[in-house]
Amino acid sequence: MNAASVRSRVRAELVDEIKEAARRQLAVEGAAALSLRAVAREMGMVSSAVYRYFPSRDDLLTALIVDAYNAMGERVEEAESAVRGSDYRGRWMAVCHAVRDWARSTPHEYGLVFGTPVPKYAAPADTIPPAMRVTVVLVQIVADAVRAGVLVLDREPIPKAVRADLAPIRTFFSERGATVDDDLIVRSIMAWTHIYGAISFELFGHRVGTVTEHDGFFDHEMRRMAAFVGL
């Protein structure tokens, strides 16, 4: 191993340690209270030293966001691949529960990703691929079911203006070997919207006084959305 990589390896380790400390702090206090100085303190460094690794607090947060997306994606992919391929509904449900389980296990990271966006903060391009991982899995399930011909179709007329919008998604599906109808695309987007809405409602406390049995309700809800999609 050449010397340059020795240095960069140490550097990468430090970067990981900093993210680790930041994540610990995040879990306790939330993103708003994440303090670079506190992270530095925990690592026995002086605050200015941390700036060698992350040019700003926002950059640290961006790194945590990317990690969060990837952690979520990993959990989802893992859960989905554990289900028999032809059990489309089972795969779908596995994804739904995997997202929620991850969200509940690290609520602050979920909030970081899906909560109020930081003002003036534009997500850099390198957050996009990790952010797509869950969507890709969902699309693949639907595409597989379409190809197998087991998806219940129930076409609703889609307004022209909306239909024009869906072209890129249509190609996204066809890249995965399925020719899908616009109606199905709409239903898929709505399903993903619903997954997000249900988990956020629960985690952000907007279901107090409405639902107590979160586990049961979520499962039932997702089952119905799967039916809505046609699975």
Place this chain on the structure above:
Amino acid sequence: MNAASVRSRVRAELVDEIKEAARRQLAVEGAAALSLRAVAREMGMVSSAVYRYFPSRDDLLTALIVDAYNAMGERVEEAESAVRGSDYRGRWMAVCHAVRDWARSTPHEYGLVFGTPVPKYAAPADTIPPAMRVTVVLVQIVADAVRAGVLVLDREPIPKAVRADLAPIRTFFSERGATVDDDLIVRSIMAWTHIYGAISFELFGHRVGTVTEHDGFFDHEMRRMAAFVGL
């Protein structure tokens, strides 16, 4: 008017001015950057003077949250009451669009209310009634439609654990003159979840690369959710 109320009137005016300034700042920078000192500066006061009116920054935020809920509720109630009472679907759609319009007109206030909750921050009891206003309107529409017998029923079996949870909501409906079945309650909660999910996805930027025609998509989406509820 006695003297005490002179004082309290001036005080109330100051409180309003402070909230007004805070709201202006909120609209520009977002909740995270709301600074009590900046508010004080804008009003030509010293920061410590503001503490005579709001004991802490969080209390200011709470006041803004309550105001936001009420503004949203007002917009919704107004829009809903403009539709002919027997047009249940029209009333429902009016509510959906009113929520979204309000959210888009003051995105930071929407984020304050529906975004990542502030850690360690428990919503005080006086935020609950304002927060309920939209829900109440939605429930009333469904209840009216049930009473009129125009609601399409399509009962799904509800798991026992979930059903047990819904008792308080059932009485909430019956207080509004409708005997509803558990299935309908579930569908209503899901619809409200979906409204929230769709608006948050749009406002928080999670639909970039998916939907561009937000207006058309939202309308279509809400139309389908109305059908899902049975309207």
Place this chain on the structure above:
DNA sequence: TTCAGGACGAGAGCACTGCTCTTTATTGGG
């Protein structure tokens, strides 16, 4: 009408934040 007590604003100050700049120490690679 007087006057005590409460409300109010100002200012200083504390402990904290993100971030920059300069100086010093270290250490890896030619």
Place this chain on the structure above:
DNA sequence: CCCAATAAAGAGCAGTGCTCTCGTCCTGAA
């Protein structure tokens, strides 16, 4: 083996939420 690149430290700036004290002013009761 020595030098340049890298890292770490420390001081410092401007900002934050919040507290405490100290005069001032005004109100409601005596």
